[in-house]
Amino acid sequence: MKKLLCIMIAAISMLAASGAMVSADAIAEPSNEFYWDNPSECDFNSWRPFEVKEDSELLESPLGSTSNGIVKTGETVQVGFTYTDEKGVEWGCCSFFNYVEADGRKDGWVQMDKLEEIYNVFTFIDEHESEMRDYNGELDDYIPTDRVILWEYPFGENYNACDADKWYTKETYPYEKYDVGDKCWTDENGNVWIYCCRFIWQGGGRCDDCWIYLPAPETDVILGIKGTDISSENGTAVSGQLISDEDTEAAYNAAVEAINSGRRSNYILPLCLSGAAVILSGAAIVLLKNKN
Secondary structure, eight states: OHHHHHHHHHHHHHHHHHHHHHHSOOOOOOOOHHHHHOGGGSEEEEEEEEEESSOEEEESOTTSOOEEEEEOTTOEEEEEEEEEOTTSOEEEEEEOOSHHHHTTOOOEEEEGGGEEEOOOHHHHHHHHGGGOEEOOSTTTTOOOSSEEEEESSTTOSOEEEEEGGGOOOTTTOOOTTOOSOSEEEEOTTSOEEEEEEEEEOTTSOEEEEEEEETTOTTOSOOTTSTTOSBOTTTOSBOTTSOOOHHHHHHHHHHHHHHHHHHHHHHHHHHHHHHHHHHHHHHHHHHHHHHHO
């Protein structure tokens, strides 16, 4: 009886463990035979977008010559796993999660020097990871009135949004293993941004790897973002970067000067007409006097 009880406890423990494993987050993997045969030799560094720099063959294996199609210059591909061969050449497995984008091609390997990473949330994290601190509940009690903007990365252009009626507070959040935020980053203006590895809202929706601007979570127009940062040289929006105080002041002064110049130009014609009117009036008075 005691032995049977031990077996039952062990079985229950295994089921509990397997349940925990099933509930864990799964990483999307490429549909590629070489990867499946050599998963331990392939490195995962998050799925990232890359632009193809030159036409390249998609190889079934970085060690073989079987072609799975071609990626063309300027095309965007997704790479999550890399492999380094004996010669030290790094290869990336280009994957097509969208059937239309695949266009009959299979996931395949391309040398990484043929690809250029497109700036994304992970690029930003790589650059600023040492500047980040842990999330300390800054948004736990926040209640939005309209919608919360979920930025791709600080000072970027792209974002998603969570409607106010779908927002969880700390008290209503049903997922014990998740907080609203994971990390915090402070920009050079002293404003805090909150990074959410996985932001979940009511109804089952979610947004992975996004940022919330703590000073104004619901606005999609922030100083330094989406055209509010202007270049003193071109007077155009500069996306994805901060403009220095000097450049901002120079741009402001240039704008004021342009406005003032326009105002001065607007005054020239009226002044000329007024002067001409005075001259003509004087001439008319002189003529009348002479007649008299």
